[in-house]
Every structure is written in structure tokens, then in C-alpha cells.
Amino acid sequence: MERQxxxxxxxxxxxxxxxxxxxxxxxxKYTSHLVxxxxxxxxxxxxxxxNQLTVKHEVDMALALSAQEFAWSRFLLQxxxxxxxxxxxxxxxxxxxxxQERSGKEGGGDEDGxxxxxxxxxxxxxxxxxxxxxxxMLSEIGTYIKCLELQTIALKSMVQDTx
Amino acid sequence: xDLSVLERVKWLQQQQMVSxxxxxxxxxxxxxxxxxxxSYLGNNNDELQSFRHYxxxxxxxxxxxxxxxxxxxxxxxxxxxxxQHKRKTEGKTEKIENKKKKKIKTEDETESSMKGKSNxxxxxxxxxxxxxxxxxVRARRGEATDRHSLAERARREKLSxxxxxxxxxxxxxxxxxxxxxxxxxxxxxxQSLQQQVEFLSMKxxxxxxxxEYHINELSTKQFQACFTDLPEAVSKQLMMVDASSFPLxxxxxLDYSVINSIQTTTLGSKDQTSSxxxxxxxxxxxxxxxxxxxxxxxxx
Numbered sequence: 052m053e054r055q056x057x058x059x060x061x062x063x064x065x066x067x068x069x070x071x072x073x074x075x076x077x078x079x080k081y082t083s084h085l086v087x088x089x090x091x092x093x094x095x096x097x098x099x100x101x102n103q104l105t106v107k108h109e110v111d112m113a114l115a116l117s118a119q120e121f122a123w124s125r126f127l128l129q130x131x132x133x134x135x136x137x138x139x140x141x142x143x144x145x146x147x148x149x150x151q152e153r154s155g156k157e158g159g160g161d162e163d164g165x166x167x168x169x170x171x172x173x174x175x176x177x178x179x180x181x182x183x184x185x186x187x188m189l190s191e192i193g194t195y196i197k198c199l200e201l202q203t204i205a206l207k208s209m210v211q212d213t214x
Numbered sequence: 215x216d217l218s219v220l221e222r223v224k225w226l227q228q229q230q231m232v233s234x235x236x237x238x239x240x241x242x243x244x245x246x247x248x249x250x251x252x253s254y255l256g257n258n259n260d261e262l263q264s265f266r267h268y269x270x271x272x273x274x275x276x277x278x279x280x281x282x283x284x285x286x287x288x289x290x291x292x293x294x295x296x297x298q299h300k301r302k303t304e305g306k307t308e309k310i311e312n313k314k315k316k317k318i319k320t321e322d323e324t325e326s327s328m329k330g331k332s333n334x335x336x337x338x339x340x341x342x343x344x345x346x347x348x349x350x351v352r353a354r355r356g357e358a359t360d361r362h363s364l365a366e367r368a369r370r371e372k373l374s375x376x377x378x379x380x381x382x383x384x385x386x387x388x389x390x391x392x393x394x395x396x397x398x399x400x401x402x403x404x405q406s407l408q409q410q411v412e413f414l415s416m417k418x419x420x421x422x423x424x425x426e427y428h429i430n431e432l433s434t435k436q437f438q439a440c441f442t443d444l445p446e447a448v449s450k451q452l453m454m455v456d457a458s459s460f461p462l463x464x465x466x467x468l469d470y471s472v473i474n475s476i477q478t479t480t481l482g483s484k485d486q487t488s489s490x491x492x493x494x495x496x497x498x499x500x501x502x503x504x505x506x507x508x509x510x511x512x513x514x
Contacts, residue, residue, distance in 0.1 A: 089418070105419075106415050106416075106418055106419035107412065107415045107416075107419075110411065110414075110415040110418070162394065165394050166393050166394050166397065169394060169397035169398060169401060170397065172397075172401050173397065173400060173401055173404070176401065176404045176405065176408070177404075185373070186369070186372055186373065186376065189373065189376040189377070189380065190376060190379075192380065192400065192404070193376075193379055193380055193383050195404070196380075196383055196384065196400075196403065196404060196407065197383065199404070199407040199408065199411060200407065202411055203407060203410045203411055203414060206411065206414035206415065206417075206418065207414060209418065210414055210417045210418055210421060
């Protein structure tokens with residue numbers, strides 16, 4: 052029934068890396084991936100508690116599957132399929148600490164070096180960012196941000212609806 | 215006209231500023247075409263009869279001046295434009311700034327099938343560059359003949375163009391000037407988004423066992439509606455809650471004050487539809503909620 056509800060009318064062709072996917076299409080895809088996955092999880096683990104990491108895993112998987120026209124989604128898929136424990140949970144928080152330290156240190160220092168540092172930080176945030184060169188990475192970051200935004204909206208609505 | 219084009223092309227070749235520079239700066243997708251073109255120039259100097267158009271992908275062809283695209287006959291022009299549009303739809307090539315036009319005559323029609331990939335049309339005079347939709351790197355006369363600095367400049371312009379795009383996407387970037395500040399903002403924004411996703415997925419994982427999944431079905435319906443029409447979403451919610459078969463005894467309800475605080479820190483404020491929807495749903499839930507158990511945020 053979900054499939055019927057989720058009616059994919061449009062194909063998304065990302066013709067330019069920086070172009071934002073139509074939010075509607077993305078969110079439809081996203082929910083269509085995530086909801087069945089969660090359902091399956093729920094059914095498989097009836098008695099035991101649903102692990103937080105597996106949910107995160109499904110969340111990331113849904114993100115990657117819904118945005119397959121972008122390079123970062125490929126890397127994300129690779130990461131997810133190779134390991135069962137997603138590392139994004141820990142890395143984001145540690146990066147947060149690190150960036151604050153760094154900006155404190157480099158007060159008046161070498162500007163280019165600073166920028167390089169920050170670009171590298173950004174690369175770490177993006178899945179697969181370290182394998183790309185900087186220009187590519189910047190294009191991909193734009194789309195990644197948009198998809199993250201849509202993802203948060205989707206998740207929020209799901210959470211709020213179930214309460 | 216034919217002769218002049220030939221002459222110019224030959225001159226280019228003689229100057230030998232084209233070939234080494236090209237292959238330095240050129241992206242990989244243009245390189246093949248260029249190689250073919252080079253072979254053409256070497257072989258077919260006297261026999262060229264029809265026009266072919268290519269676009270180059272590099273930043274330092276013009277050492278002295280800018281190129282001008284000659285006004286070609288209607289068909290070719292249209293074809294060039296059509297091909298350029300096709301080109302633009304190829305993703306990355308859009309980001310590449312410097313498109314110099316080269317016109318190369320060739321009599322090999324079969325290669326017109328290659329046009330989907332890339333086109334090079336070269337024509338140069340000493341005057342204008344025809345404005346297209348992309349950024350040119352102008353190498354002015356006597357300036358930066360060094361291929362490194364030209365490449366460097368092209369690269370920097372590309373970067374700044376992308377930074378501008380990012381500025382539009384990331385909220386709050388407009389106030390900060392300079393690359394470093396913007397990058398900081400972007401990094402913080404991405405981090406906060408990722409943390410939000412993490413947090414929400416945690417919530418979901420807690421909610422998961424108690425869910426009946428038809429709730430989720432309904433949510434996807436509502437959710438789609440929220441992107442199309444806001445009042446519709448609200449009315450649907452009302453209908454569904456009235457006719458609900460939710461397991462009320464297992465429902466956990468969130469403390470909306472806490473949610474509000476989260477909402478204010480998020481980009482929900484930026485996205486008009488989502489914030490509007492949340493406001494509607496909030497009023498709805500306030501009316502319908504029986505418990506006010508706030509168990510969630512102890513999880514954090």
C-alpha cells in the first residue's frame with residue numbers, strides 16, 4: 052500500500068551537480084525507502100529492542116538510495132554496505148570539537164593554510180569527500196546539504212506523526 | 215572565409231602555444247577530442263571543406279587576445295547552440311569556465327556523431343568574445359603567459375563561483391565575508407545537520423517498537439501533502455486523528471517545548487512549508503494529546 056501511496060511521478064535527472072533535486076521527489080523516495088526498512092526492522096526484532104545503530108544505518112541507507120545521482124551517495128552506500136556500524140555518528144561530534152579548537156589556534160595565521168584546513172574538514176564531513184578533489188567536493192557539498200535538510204524534515208515528520 | 219580560418223588555425227599551431235597548454239589544463243573529457251583535432255590540423259590542412267565546431271575546456275588558450283565566434287551560417291550556429299545546450303546538461307562541464315570557441319574544418323562527417331561528447335569550435339580574431347552563459351577567464355595581453363598562473367586563476371574563479379552557490383544554500387553565509395568565514399559556516403551547518411539526523415534517528419529507534427506502521431503510511435501521505443499544500447495537510451491530519459485506530463495507551467508524546475527549542479535552532483525556520491506545517495501540527499497535538507509524558511529527551 053505504501054508503494055501505491057508513494058507515487059513517483061517524476062524522474063530526477065541531476066543534470067548539474069549543483070542543482071537541487073526537487074524536494075518532493077527526494078522526500079518521496081526517501082520515505083519510500085525508509086518506512087519499509089523500519090517496518091522490516093521492527094518485524095525482525097520483535098522482542099529485542101531495535102538497536103539505535105541499525106536505525107541510523109537504515110536512515111543513512113535511505114538517504115543514499117534516494118539521492119543516487121550524486122557522487123557522495125555512492126560513497127555512502129559503499130561505506131554502509133562494507134560496515135555494519137556506521138561511523139558517521141561518532142565523527143560528526145568529534146569534528147565539532149576539532150573545528151573549534153582549530154579556529155582558536157589559527158587566529159591571524161596563514162590565510163591560505165586556514166582555508167585549506169577548512170576545506171579538508173569539509174571533505175571529511177562529506178561521505179567520500181576525501182577521494183574527491185576540491186572543486187568536485189564543493190559542488191557535491193551543496194547537494195549533500197540540501198538532501199540532509201530534506202532528510203531532517205522527513206525524519207521530523209515521521210517522529211512527530213508517531214506520537 | 216575558408217582560407218582565413220585555415221590561416222588562423224595554422225598560425226595557432228605554429229605558435230605552439232596551443233598544444234602544450236591544452237593538455238595541461240584540459241580536463242579529461244576534452245582531451246580525446248583535442249587529440250583528434252590535432253591530428254586533423256596536421257593532416258588535413260588543404261582539404262577541409264566543411265565546418266566542425268568544438269568547445270574547448272581549458273583556461274589558457276588565448277595568450278594574446280580573446281576569441282571571437284564567427285557568425286556562421288544558420289544551420290551550424292543552431293547546431294552549435296543545440297550541442298552546447300546538450301553539453302551543458304552533462305553535469306561537470308557546466309562548471310568549467312573558459313569556453314573558447316574553435317572552428318575547425320573537416321570533411322569527415324562521421325565524426326559528427328561524436329558531438330554529444332564535446333565540441334570545439336575555434337575562431338579567433340583580435341576582438342570580442344561572444345558572451346555565453348559561462349564565465350570566461352580573460353588572459354589579457356602581456357599578462358600571465360605562465361600557464362601555471364593562468365591555471366591557478368581559472369581554478370580560483372571556479373572555486374569562488376562554487377562558494378557563491380554554497381552561500382545561497384547555507385543560511386547565514388551572507389553576513390560573513392571571505393572564504394574562511396564562509397567555510398566555517400558551511401562546516402558548522404553540515405555538522406549541525408548531521409547531528410540532527412542522528413538525534414532524530416535515535417528518537418525513531420526508541421519509538422520504533424511501539425509503532426504501528428500504518429501510522430507511518432499515514433505520515434507519508436501527510437508528508438507529501440505538506441509539500442504541496444499546507445491547509446490540506448492539516449485537514450488530513452484532523453481527519454485521520456478523528457478516525458484513528460492508534461494504540462493510545464502506548465503512545466508516547468513529546469514535550470513540545472523541547473521540540474520547539476530544537477526547531478528554532480534548525481533550518482526549519484528557513485523552510486517555510488515545514489515550519490508552517492509544524493505549527494499546525496503542534497496546535498493539533500495540543501488539542502488531542504492526553505498524556506504529556508516527556509520521556510525522550512532524557513535519552514540525549
